[in-house]
Amino acid sequence: MKETPLNTNSKLIPLSFTNTLTRKKEIFVPIIPGKISIYCCGVTVYDLCHLGHARSYIVWDVLRRYLLWLGYEVRFVQNFTDIDDKILNKAFKEGSTMQEVSSKNIAAFHKDMDALGILRPDSMPRATKCLDSIRDLISELQDKGVAYESHGDVYFSISSCSEYGKLSGRDLTTQQKNADGRIEKHEEERKRNVLDFALWKSAKPGEASFPSSWGPGRPGWHIECSAMVREELGETIDIHLGGSDLVFPHHENEIAQSEAANDKELAHFWLHNGMVNVKGQKMSKSIGNFKTIRSLLESGVSPMTLRMFVLQAHYRKPLDFTDESLLATSTGWKGLNSALNFGNIYSKLLEWNKMNFVQDELEDKLKNSKSRFVNSMNDDLNTSGALSVLFELSKPLRSLAKKLELNEQLDLNKLENFSLFSRWNLLVELASSIGLYNEDDATSTPLMANSLKEEQIEKAILERKVAKNNKDFQKADKIRDFLKTHDIELLDKKDGITHWRYEPRS
RNA sequence: GGCGGCAUGGCCAAGCGGUAAGGCAGAGGAUUGCAAAUCCUUUAUCCCCAGUUCGAAUCUGGGUGCCGCCUCCA
Numbered sequence: 234m235k236e237t238p239l240n241t242n243s244k245l246i247p248l249s250f251t252n253t254l255t256r257k258k259e260i261f262v263p264i265i266p267g268k269i270s271i272y273c274c275g276v277t278v279y280d281l282c283h284l285g286h287a288r289s290y291i292v293w294d295v296l297r298r299y300l301l302w303l304g305y306e307v308r309f310v311q312n313f314t315d316i317d318d319k320i321l322n323k324a325f326k327e328g329s330t331m332q333e334v335s336s337k338n339i340a341a342f343h344k345d346m347d348a349l350g351i352l353r354p355d356s357m358p359r360a361t362k363c364l365d366s367i368r369d370l371i372s373e374l375q376d377k378g379v380a381y382e383s384h385g386d387v388y389f390s391i392s393s394c395s396e397y398g399k400l401s402g403r404d405l406t407t408q409q410k411n412a413d414g415r416i417e418k419h420e421e422e423r424k425r426n427v428l429d430f431a432l433w434k435s436a437k438p439g440e441a442s443f444p445s446s447w448g449p450g451r452p453g454w455h456i457e458c459s460a461m462v463r464e465e466l467g468e469t470i471d472i473h474l475g476g477s478d479l480v481f482p483h484h485e486n487e488i489a490q491s492e493a494a495n496d497k498e499l500a501h502f503w504l505h506n507g508m509v510n511v512k513g514q515k516m517s518k519s520i521g522n523f524k525t526i527r528s529l530l531e532s533g534v535s536p537m538t539l540r541m542f543v544l545q546a547h548y549r550k551p552l553d554f555t556d557e558s559l560l561a562t563s564t565g566w567k568g569l570n571s572a573l574n575f576g577n578i579y580s581k582l583l584e585w586n587k588m589n590f591v592q593d594e595l596e597d598k599l600k601n602s603k604s605r606f607v608n609s610m611n612d613d614l615n616t617s618g619a620l621s622v623l624f625e626l627s628k629p630l631r632s633l634a635k636k637l638e639l640n641e642q643l644d645l646n647k648l649e650n651f652s653l654f655s656r657w658n659l660l661v662e663l664a665s666s667i668g669l670y671n672e673d674d675a676t677s678t679p680l681m682a683n684s685l686k687e688e689q690i691e692k693a694i695l696e697r698k699v700a701k702n703n704k705d706f707q708k709a710d711k712i713r714d715f716l717k718t719h720d721i722e723l724l725d726k727k728d729g730i731t732h733w734r735y736e737p738r739s
Numbered sequence: 740g741g742c743g744g745c746a747u748g749g750c751c752a753a754g755c756g757g758u759a760a761g762g763c764a765g766a767g768g769a770u771u772g773c774a775a776a777u778c779c780u781u782u783a784u785c786c787c788c789a790g791u792u793c794g795a796a797u798c799u800g801g802g803u804g805c806c807g808c809c810u811c812c813a
Binding site for chain 2: 253256258273274275276277282283285286287288289290292293317318319398401402403404454474475476477478479480481482483505506507508509510513514515516517518519541545546547549550551552553555557558560561562563564565566567568569571605609612615617618620621622623624625631632634635636638639701704706709710713717722723724725726727732734
């Protein structure tokens with residue numbers, strides 16, 4: 234474990250998370266000191282991902298980055314469910330195969346997640362590539378007498394599991410009553426108990442299938458995760474992640490299977506993220522109230538805006554999506570981003586390139602900011618609180634940028650220049666720890682889709698300058714409006730200099 | 740019906756018993772050919788009722804309203 238960057242001057246609260254298993258905030262201690270194993274439930278690859286998925290994976294990316302920043306060695310595994318009814322249906326509709334549909338959507342998933350700046354997991358197992366371990370696990374459960382075969386299907390028997398319901402806090406007797414009539418008849422007849430769930434499903438005629446000792450079929454949904462966790466990370470892991478809609482039945486069943494097979498606790502911590510809502514209702518494919526990540530990015534919403542949008546709310550709470558709230562975040566992000574870019578623009582002018590950033594020499598004020606940031610993050614990932622520290626850190630930098638822009642005569646000594654230098658470095662470091670700063674982004678020119686070439690823009694600016702000098706403001710404004718239609722915004726600075734920037738919708 | 744969660748200014752959102760962070764919007768100011776952008780300043784007693792306490796947005800009890808899960812779902 235590398236040295237942690239936590240040299241602050243005040244007491245820090247210990248890293249803790251709300252554990253769904255106990256419904257309490259608990260201090261986090263890894264099984265092996267310095268190392269953390271994480272399994273995150275991935276997507277079923279039948280379609281493009283929407284903002285709800287983005288929230289989930291952004292939040293867990295922030296968790297992972299933060300743990301790395303704290304100095305932990307993290308192994309992060311996330312699966313692809315590439316065997317599923319919805320994929321089969323899609324393949325049938327499109328006249329293609331399950332493999333084609335899933336490959337296409339896995340590629341799309343990577344494209345979207347990369348665009349959002351989400352670190353790729355250390356491993357991304359696919360159900361179709363783990364069939365041996367899945368079948369082995371099912372056999373083990375059968376051997377232990379907690380699973381039974383029925384008409385080519387294999388079911389897990391929940392009555393064999395005394396702790397069933399411990400994650401979701403359910404009581405079997407009421408569940409049973411409510412499950413009545415909600416299960417397909419043929420399935421109900423095959424089960425000993427309506428709540429028993431499939432480990433292996435026999436193939437219907439003509440359906441894609443995989444061989445097994447129970448006959449051709451495919452694995453049930455929950456079993457793949459149990460098999461993958463064990464294969465990739467071992468019998469007991471530190472943290473298991475997923476959306477709150479997976480608590481029951483998916484994670485409950487996963488626990489039942491894994492713990493029955495291994496006689497060991499599956500995960501010490503279960504963290505679940507809240508849903509993205511639209512007008513108070515969960516964003517989902519079935520309701521049709523969703524926005525794909527793709528369409529949001531293509532409409533000009535920046536990845537960092539989306540990240541900040543997600544981080545403004547606590548990860549467990551529902552997050553309401555509206556165009557207005559996204560726009561508000563976009564404006565906020567621009568402000569923070571200008572402070573993050575400050576050093577890249579002014580370091581030469583302020584002679585920062587001659588200075589050295591040393592954590593230990595932070596003045597008290599900055600150490601306090603750092604403590605507040607760390608304490609917020611340590612307190613069950615209070616990203617909203619952490620963000621407020623970033624905004625506070627950014628304020629003096631933004632003020633200074635304004636002064637420099639106005640060409641005010643500044644005495645570098647009176648400026649508390651070193652303090653500002655440290656402030657900027659701290660801001661960048663803390664923002665980086667949650668993925669809100671990317672040096673490449675900061676220095677590269679923005680991608681201008683459907684816009685003008687730089688020469689055209691410069692030429693238009695020159696024309697406008699001539700018009701302005703001739704007091705022909707009508708023509709000058711016309712040129713400005715024209716550029717605006719191409720998402721180019723003009724910024725008149727002191728001394729007749731005009732800057733421009735690419736500024737899509739939000 | 741069962742289980743879980745939430746209710747803080749115009750909007751979003753922290754707060755975890757000691758006198759309400761932050762963002763957006765609004766207002767005023769600086770700047771500007773007009774703008775835009777930017778910078779400065781500024782705006783709340785926390786759903787209702789009853790309790791515990793020297794002290795509660797924060798704890799307890801009772802309401803009211805909203806949401807999620809119980810079927811595939813991040």
